[in-house]
């Protein structure tokens with residue numbers, strides 16, 4: 333059984349001048365226990381909104397969220413608090429997410445305190461254990477976030493996320509702000525924890541080479557919708573959707589000539605006024621008439637894509 | 647999928663770039679201090695006409711400070727140039743009075759920054775801003791300046807350039823604003839363009855458009871480009887030559903293909919190994935321990951030695967000298 337299941341999840345925000353922004357539109361997906369699902373797409377495509385909505389940090393406008401078989405879409409109060417134990421999050425900006433006036437020990441112990449777990453002494457012991465798991469020095473508990481580097485702060489945020497032994501972590505651009513040489517340490521840490529603790533992770537990033545490295549499966553989003561989802565190696569080596577193909581080909585690297593690349597024209601459309609039909613049709617190098625009129629359904633079992641092109645069919 | 651960035655580029659340098667005589671820009675022994683701390687130390691670098699030179703390094707290593715010093719736009723004080731020379735067009739920019747510099751800035755040397763919104767004036771139309779840049783440096787009528795602004799916008803790929811002249815920066819997307827910045831930078835036909843992370847704030851599909859544009863322009867016009875980035879993939883794809891900075895110094899500099907194939911400095915070597923694209927999916931990455939030192943906390947000797955797997959006793963005592971071109975590196979125990 334899947335650990336998390338989203339059924340037709342949607343989220344709209346009020347946009348400028350009375351318009352609405354469809355930040356997440358009709359997203360259905362599952363995550364198995366211990367699985368890493370990578371979510372990739374360009375700025376504003378709805379990755380963070382998807383993460384926040386499934387964590388119940390923001391209210392969905394439609395659809396259902398099932399966790400461990402339980403519908404948590406409408407949960408509040410004690411019921412929601414109980415589910416929260418199993419759902420944690422790590423954000424991009426570790427500094428903004430850590431209270432500068434609290435010691436690292438207080439920060440890491442906070443979820444335990446909120447859930448009313450343990451005594452002062454057992455919490456302190458748990459904090460020491462968590463700091464060790466994420467590779468921070470013993471004395472770190474008594475120090476303050478500003479005394480740490482960016483990579484170490486992200487370790488603190490990870491320790492806090494692990495405090496309640498969650499089953500699912502949403503990592504939203506968790507390594508994006510880090511230096512390259514530190515990014516790899518944190519990727520290794522997250523991958524190791526996942527192996528040791530059997531964590532499932534929704535790994536959000538705009539960096540396809542990071543996503544490819546950490547994910548079992550990958551979902552590609554464009555203007556609020558999943559346009560392709562499937563096993564990581566299939567998405568990378570045999571992408572079906574022209575947008576996925578363009579994203580892959582836009583990764584800068586040595587040895588690619590212009591002729592081999594698909595460079596999309598234009599910019600992302602305004603999300604409060606998405607193009608009719610397939611939202612990608614305004615930039616698609618293979619656009620057909622039908623694409624301007626009808627939105628393609630996400631079709632396929634293990635590897636699914638939403639595209640009218642014959643070659644994109646499962 | 648992206649191969650390890652050690653493969654050879656098919657594209658090669660711009661034709662004739664390497665042969666095009668002396669350097670356009672020649673930085674020698676540049677040291678920039680903030681109080682007692684050296685932010686940039688003993689930095690030497692040449693850039694030739696038509697060449698795209700990549701300046702790479704992790705956050706805080708001194709890339710932007712170096713770029714700003716070329717434009718003489720450094721925040722002085724608190725920063726100050728403690729030593730060195732910046733040769734451009736037969737003169738030392740560091741010795742020129744401000745009025746002479748003003749003529750060079752925007753005319754012969756142009757710069758674009760990461761966030762175009764902060765460098766564009768929000769209350770003037772795009773057309774007015776480009777025209778203003780033209781009028782400042784050239785003897786044109788306002789009408790001719792606007793006509794040229796339209797040509798420039800078309801050149802950088804802004805759709806419907808005439809209409810775009812009347813738009814304000816906030817009415818454009820991030821990619822379009824960056825194109826406007828490039829159009830402004832090109833207005834006076836600079837010999838050197840310093841681009842400081844021009845695509846870091848942009849989406850990958852838009853980044854590819856902007857970098858392709860810069861690449862075309864330098865091939866067409868012979869303008870030299872210093873491309874500052876922390877993305878090794880960008881350098882591998884677009885640059886002829888790369889200089890790698892660590893802790894305020896250039897630690898390695900070589901033709902791009904050479905550097906990716908055969909890095910000599912242990913930092914470059916470790917950095918290339920650690921990026922996800924160079925490793926099989928799911929495998930542990932060969933991470934570099936520790937973090938990048940801030941100025942003032944940079945260790946003596948080679949600044950990389952506390953994180954270096956191949957450090958010798960000497961590395962913590964003495965800063966290594968950089969070797970001679972074409973493949974320069976500053977390492978006591980270089981990779982073979």
Ligand SMILES: Nc1ncnc2c1ncn2[C@@H]1O[C@H](COP(=O)(O)OP(=O)(O)OP(=O)(O)O)[C@@H](O)[C@H]1O
Nearest residue numbers: 345353355374375376377378379380381382538603
């Ligand atoms: N609180 C909000 N109020 C109004 N609009 C919002 C809000 N949060 C997000 N949006 C809009 O919803 C859309 C999706 O935003 P979201 O932050 O989920 O994108 P993202 O994929 O995470 O982008 P990024 O890569 O830049 O983080 C965007 O158009 C955004 O402007």
Ligand SMILES: Nc1ncnc2c1ncn2[C@@H]1O[C@H](COP(=O)(O)OP(=O)(O)OP(=O)(O)O)[C@@H](O)[C@H]1O
Nearest residue numbers: 680685704705706707708709710711712721940941
């Ligand atoms: N105006 C300033 N006052 C004080 N310190 C400064 C100033 N500008 C830069 N620095 C410091 O100088 C060092 C080098 O900064 P610089 O901006 O050149 O780094 P960078 O290589 O461009 O990094 P990034 O990749 O983050 O842009 C940093 O430690 C920075 O904090």
Ligand SMILES: [Mg+2]
Nearest residue numbers: 379380381505
């Ligand atoms: Mg986001």
Ligand SMILES: [Mg+2]
Nearest residue numbers: 709710711842
């Ligand atoms: Mg900088």
